[in-house]
Amino acid sequence: MQKAVVINTGSELVEGRTLNSNAKYICEKLAERGFVVKKVLMLDDDLDLISSTVSQELLDNDLLIITGGLGPTEDDKTREAVAKALNRSLYVDQELANKILDRVKKYYSKIPENIVKQAEVIEGAKVIPNEVGTAPGQLIELPGKKIVILPGPPQELIPMFEKIVNDLKASEDLIIVVMTFFGIPESVIDETISQLEPSKEIKVTTQATYDNGVKVRLIANKSISCKVNEFAEKLIKKFKEAFVGFGDLKLEEVVVNLLKERGKKLAVAESCTGGLISSRIVSVPGASQVFLGSVVAYDNDVKIKVLGVSSDTLKKFGAVSQECAMEMALGIEKLTGADICVAVTGIAGPTGGTVDKPVGTVYIAVKYENNCQVIRLFYPHERNIFRMRISGHALFEVVKRLKGMI
Known part of the structure; x- marks a missing residue:
């Protein structure tokens, strides 16, 4: 090479x-x-x-x-x-x-x-x-x-x-395959790669990012392209639930393209990410065709007055809770009429955590096709790294539903 x-x-x-x-x-x-x-x-x-x-x-x-x-x-x-x-x-x-x-x-x-x-x-x-x-x-x-x-x-x-x-281009005889995975630690992918024992003729590298997951790059001579493709398929099979697609992908681009292909509209309600999810979406050309809008409900009054979150819910469960996240998702759906709605609420830190809900706790709710699901995650990172991670995870939840992975 x-x-x-x-x-x-x-x-x-x-x-x-x-x-x-x-x-x-x-x-x-x-x-x-x-x-x-x-x-x-x-x-x-x-x-x-x-x-x-x-x-x-x-x-x-x-x-x-x-x-x-x-x-x-x-x-x-x-x-x-x-x-x-x-x-x-x-x-x-x-x-x-x-x-x-x-x-x-x-x-x-x-x-x-x-x-x-x-x-x-x-x-x-x-x-x-x-x-x-x-x-x-x-x-x-x-x-x-x-x-x-x-x-x-x-x-x-x-x-x-x-x-x-x-x-x-270094050589016309090279094949380069890039795969993007999300939600799986780079160390786990790296260990699995070793277990699968790729040919010594294939150069395998991994790269972890906070906002777009892990990139796996395979480089080899085109004469062994079959071996490269076979190894890629083995790796995808191992991490099928985390596979975003081929290429050095940005999740926001994948989301916008899938929404266009499926003829769906998206809306977002954000608290702890402070508009980052929406910002990533609108950075993609053509996003206006599929993105209806967002509400950054950082304050509880905005959650109540704009998104319709119940004050009783906030008193009983708190703003960072499964119940609040679900009501935020349902609220943005009612407000926009979008086909798929995402809501995030969490504790970015460095203060504000409790024993039950430490800094890094976050709830992501997704409303799609008469089903509203909420997941709880824990990412105890510096607040802006936390925001990047959560924005990526929220986008990947959209990808999974539009691809029928859930």
Whole structure:
């Protein structure tokens, strides 16, 4: 398998002032293309350091992805450093410079003198257009190797990377199967994988997330695709009740697609998640076709006045209870007329817990096809991790019902 290295440059990264979200995104995308990422490096804006690192990493790797340092300022060293490592010259692409100047004129009354620096191109490089910002990227092809240079801001990097991702497939002979599971600990899946004894020719990796479950990735040569598919089916059979689907899936996307396929409408009543479930749903394009709305009933008065939860229920059982969750689900159904309704109420912490209902206790109610079911869960995590976990679990409860798993 071909090897890749990700090099992120910038003093803001090495000083801890900016989170390196680019590394996560790039590594995930390279894994999907069949690359094995051996290193992720963060380097200061130092010309000699970047140049020597590029020279060294080219010796043992097939692909280098370098981010940052493509701006017009004095500390933007990446173009010059890569050119130095390759012993190539830099030249100003006048057509590119004119495009950059035209874009800058739209936003600034005074044009910085050094803006044309962004039009410097390494000899032999292919320019990657930047439709969001002013710093273009570059793709350099060497015998058996490639270097990709991209700007640091994620809102610029991501669409640019998508443009060239098809040029970065490691091998036409690879098969990559990704499966998403929810509600099963990564350790349990990992142990089961060992017990099933996959072929040594299959690389198996797992990745746990708080909001979208566990991803299992199988990578192998296409010549043994039958073995890969057989192993995937064995794993799915073991965890049939937790299988979301094939692919690196987001639960909100799965929910929206299933609702469209089934011709169903969804509504949500949230307490402890504070609107996170609804936010995830509306982040999916086309959600307006299937999502009717939500109520964030954080306060008991809102539960009573808007959702119709009985004050007697709250007095007798409390806001965090099976009874309250059920009444919230029935209330949002009455309010919206949705086909499937979800309600969540719990204790996110760090305070508010009791012996009977410690911090991390949550009830999820789902009303669907004349049946309202409530489940109790316990996730004693930091409050925002708790919210992510619960939002994912609520969405998976919808998935299970729409798929007929319950």
